[in-house]
Amino acid sequence: MAYQDHLTRQIEQLGMVLRRLLSGLTGTGVPEPVHRTVEEARQAVAMSLDSDPEALFALPPAELVLHIKAHPAYSEANADLLADLLLAMAAVDPSNASKLRSQALSLLEHLNATSSTFDLERHAKVRELRMAG
DSSP states (O other): OHHHHHHHHHHHHHHHHHHHHHHHHHTTTOHHHHHHHHHHHHHHHHHHHTSOHHHHHHSOHHHHHHHHHHSTTOOHHHHHHHHHHHHHHHHHOTTTHHHHHHHHHHHHHHHHHHOSSOOHHHHHHHHHHHHHO
């Protein structure tokens, strides 16, 4: 039990560091750069996936997973990064936050179901998203 508490603390500390990094990258708290950064993130994802960003982020969560899985560059790591990006975008885009979090949750649940390795951080994100939604 003490070992699990230690791991939980380390994961929480890593989460805080990642939140600080993501907030620095997205410019949270500074209105104008946030919108530019979100738009840049949308464009980068669209270019990487050869899709219209609005159409991609408008897909229902299950369809987004199918679309991502069909892409030649699909990997667990890339899908995990996309889920993190969706969560970061949800943090700075309140009008689309629910949809983005739902898409991220769908990706993370798919990864948990299909991955051959257990990812404690991913499971924690899923638990947090389920509790929030």
